[in-house]
Amino acid sequence: MGEKRQHISAFHRCCRRRPATVAGAEKGVYCVVRTGMRGKLEDVSSLIQAAYLPCHTSYLDAKGQWNISCYAELDDVPDAMVPGAVVHLPMKEVLQPLLDGLTAKLCTWWRSLHPEFSGFELHRVQSFVTRYRPCEGETHLTQHVDGPHVDASFILQLHSPSYTGGGVRIWDAQGRSRDYGIETGDLCMLDHMVWHQSLPVTSGERWVLVVFCQKRELPQTSDAENLSAAANCEVQDSGPARCQQAIWLATQAANAGCDVDKVQATNLVRMLSSSTLDERERAAFALGCLAVNGSSNQKTIVDSGAVPVLVQLLGTTSAQHSTERAWAAAALGRLAVNCPKNKQMIAQSGAIQPLVTMLLSNHELEAEEAASALCNLSANHEGNKQLMTVANAAPALLKCLGGVSQKQRIWATAALFNLASHPASCHQMCRAGAIDHLVPLLCADTGRLRRQAAATLASLARSEAETRAGIVEAGALDAVRAMLLDEESGVEAASLLEELQRGVRLTDESEDT
């Protein structure tokens, strides 16, 4: 009973239009859950919108002539081909960090519906972003099923500020429909051949991510067998299916917050040395997913020898290896979180210089993950701050502040904040023009950026009267005044002001003597 009630609330918390009933959930053909990804989706929404390039397609189903979707993935599956659709790689890059986790969620739910498919996994055949607007042909999608070739699908509501209308209507196995006014981060999961439609948007824009999956048989049938197969996944014969299993397990483990064991970790580390780029990318990605689960996974992964191999992956320079470098940086950064021993080991294995080089990459994902890793490596670690100064990190981080990626700017500012408390780094930052880069961020759109910029400037202001004067000269006071009125960034603004005033007071005092 308790379990059922829990299911009901997860199912209906997000339903604005209907009181809680569980018709769809009970019949099991669909499920709407809140993922808790709202913040993450808000963070990536500008990237998604920047990467959005719709293509003209013609479907035989409810979509007809359709030109408001941008495709990130399109498998060459005969039944699933969409005439006119082409993959837009920038969208793939932006969605990459989200897709595996979401697919794993869909797969977990779908397996619970279909115990008979425990030996199967879901493989994405299409993923795309759709933008609905109140224009002809763009408001909604009429009633349809995703197709006989689609075994399960999901619709994720992306960050879509201020739109009206919209939402999803879904029919259960008895043909009864329900409307869901889904909110950012709500995930609507559909079983095979479930009728559904989106509802017309009447103002603003509604953004969704849609993924279609097919089931694929796993070579082994039980989790225990999968585990042992993954455990034996040798580099020499790690065919795609076997590595897929290792990744599947890692994703499941990361998703469920469970521990990775030594054998799994060792095999993922071996996969990092595979001769296939795709396998190395997947292994690095999986290790990064597992490393966030807490200290026991961090330790198991480090004890399996991951650090030197991951660091080695950072050392390539070609564009082709950019994603591999990004996931290796992400894994290293996560291994460093709250663990001084790992921070030191990663730095001593030579990670810092290549990470600084990666900051200057044209590939957003690579620069973002490098900035994030450097932030984690420098946090509460004076030795690494020193090494980052030697590697000339500050100028590269400052350059990142001018990048288009918001995530990159946030991580770079956070890393700069860490460095600002280290005297040598502080000098390096000031020489590299930190004040001129940071003061404009006091007026940034994002509260987090404004706060981080203010805190970093406050730290710099502590160093020398000349720096304080420079900050004032660059026009910080007006921005700080505006920030003081703003609840979100008032505290940081007040401490920056205090540091700046300290400068004024010191000057007054010295004139008195």
Ligand SMILES: O=C(O)CCC(=O)C(=O)O
């Ligand atoms: O946008 C929605 O809510 C539904 C999208 C959908 O069902 C589809 O694209 O197949």
Ligand SMILES: [Fe+2]
């Ligand atoms: Fe659909």
